[in-house]
Amino acid sequence: MTMTHDSPAPITGTHLIDWGHRPGPGFADLLVRANTAREHGADLAHVRALLAPELPPPPPVPLPLRGEGAVPLHVSIRAENVDEENNLNKVMATMREVLRTPTVEAGAVMPDACPAGPLGTIPVGGIVAARNAIHPGMHSADICCSVMMTDLGAVEPKKVLDAASAMTHFGPGGRREGNRFAVEEDLLEAFHANPFLRREKTLAATRTHMGTQGDGNHFLFVGRSRSTGRTVMVTHHGSRGPGAQLYKEGMEVAERYRQALSPTTLRQNAWIPADSTDGRAYWEALQLVRRWTRANHTVLHHAISTAVQASVVERFWNEHNFVFERDGLFYHGKGATPAWGSYADDASGRVIIPLNMAEPVLIARGRDAAHALGFAPHGAGRNFTRTEHRRRMGAITPEAQLAAETKGLDIRFYCGKVDISELPSSYKRANTVVQQIGEYDLAEIEDYIDPFGCIMAGNMPNRSRRPRYRAT
Known part of the structure; x- marks a missing residue:
């Protein structure tokens, strides 16, 4: 058997x-x-x-939200009327929620602070310091929104504004073929090599959006230096399409980390660990977009100064929607200007602070105030929404209100229709912001660029105007 x-x-x-x-x-x-x-x-x-x-690593223990009040919040703003008080209460409420994010170690708000989204969204005029974390939502879609000034010497302001009107480009989209500015080849190659920037939509915008300014509160300002009498031009805009695409990509990656690392963190405060492969690539992408944005300002300044045959005295710039690394922390400024002289190789220690179209642009030297996490304001900010401002205008026409608020100034809207939400009355009182810059020792004002006029985007028609300027 x-x-x-x-x-x-x-x-x-x-x-x-x-x-x-x-x-x-x-x-x-x-x-x-x-x-x-x-x-x-x-x-x-x-x-x-x-x-x-072969077992996979254990899933990370979810990081809990910080307790309310556990993270220091430095406040460099005070309210002087009911509108300002309502605005400040909203700013403080949203910052308290932002500071519950597990990576955050400190926060601050500037005199121009105002809400910029749902509760828990970093406000304009907000600064957040985070450890080993880059938060795309805290620099916003308008990455590297910034200002550049050029001292044009003795040229007449109207001549500059006329040339600028013919050369700049506001509105959606980019310049058409034959009216574009060139992008440096090595910069395009670096975009191609970066995983966050190599998509065709981003690369196309890199080419077509060079020399464009977008819409909203972006502007081209011409005035005279109060200290020298020379004509000065200031532009305000950011990284346009390339930055918007990077923000979108960054938020998608940050969301995946949020789900794994801290599901209770608000989606708008998701982060990419800075020491991860994704974090290093995203940081590099931010620096490339910063470089593109500086070039975006520079091509306009160069073309306009050349057209008016100006003898350029000086030119400098600073960003106010960006992330800055300092002493092991990542400082996210949303509508806040770095006020220390070593934040970048091209930093000068001076900052440009526009207020509104009828007020001077401030040229100041940053004070690197510890109680402000080293930042200064980026402008005047708002006390209420654009919709509320329109409601308060009542029956008065935009044209009449513009004339009343900007008497004697040459104010132009690229698309032809006045955007009343950009009038001086839609912003905080300029003198209050200036006073609080001094009161909180945020910056030392060195000069005032008194306004001659400016170009704003204006209310957009269905199809943007074809630029008259032919770039060479």
């Missing part, structure tokens, strides 16, 4: 899952290895031990 022995029961995917393995590309190979060992006489305990080195 011949005796037979039953073969051992095969190991199934259920066994592997029970042992902690997860289905994926290597799962089938694990099953083959497990059953081969089993056929060679290994019992279940030995097979489990054999495969143990």
Whole structure:
């Protein structure tokens, strides 16, 4: 009589899952290895031990939100009337929620602070210092929104404004073929090499949006220096399409980390760990977009100064929607200007602070105030929404209100229609902002650029105006 022995029961995917393995590309190979060992006489305990080195790392323990008040908040703003008080209450409420984000170690608000989204969204005029974390939502879609000034010497302001009207480009989209400014080849190559910037939509915008200013509160301002009498031009805009695409990509990656690391963190405050492969690539992408944005300002300044045959005295710039690394922390400024002289290789220690179209642009030297996390205001900010401002205008026409608020100034709207939400009355009182800059020792004002006039985007028609300027 011949005796037979039953073969051992095969190991199934259920066994592997029970042992902690997860289905994926290597799962089938694990099953083959497990059953081969089993056929060679290994019992279940030995097979489990054999495969143990292949176990995935344990999921991270979710980071809890910080308790309210656990993170210091430095406040450099005070209210002087009901509108300002209502605005400040909203700013403080949203900042308290922002500071519950697990990565955050300090926050600050500037005199121009105002809400910029749902509760828990960093406000305009807000600064957040985070450890090992880059928060795309805290620099916003308008990455590297910034201002550049050029001292044009003795040229007449109207001549500059006329040339600028013909050369600049406001509104959606970019310049058409034949009216574009060139982008440096090595910068395009760097965009191609970066995983956050290599998509065709981003690369196309890199080319077509060079020399454009967008819409909203972006502007081209011409005035005279109070200290020298020379004509000065100031532009305000950001990274346009390339920055918007980077923001979109960054938020998608940050959301994946949020779900794994801290699901209770608000979506708008998701972050990319700075020491991760994604974090390093995103940081590099931010620097490339910063470089593109500086070029975006520069091509306009160069073309206009050349057209009016100006003898350029000096030119400098600073950003106010960006992330800055300092002393091991990542400082996110949303509508806030870095006020220390070493934040970048091209930083000068001076800052440009526009107020509104009827007030001077301030040229100041940053004070690097510790109680403000080293920042200064970026402008005047708002006390209420654009919609509320329109409601308060009542029956008066935009044209009449513009004339009343900007008497003697040459104010132009690129698309032809007055945007009343950009009139001086829609912003905080300029003298209050200036006073609080001094009161909180945020910057030392060195000069005032008194306004001659400016160009704003204006209310957009269905199709943006074709630029008259032909770039060379």
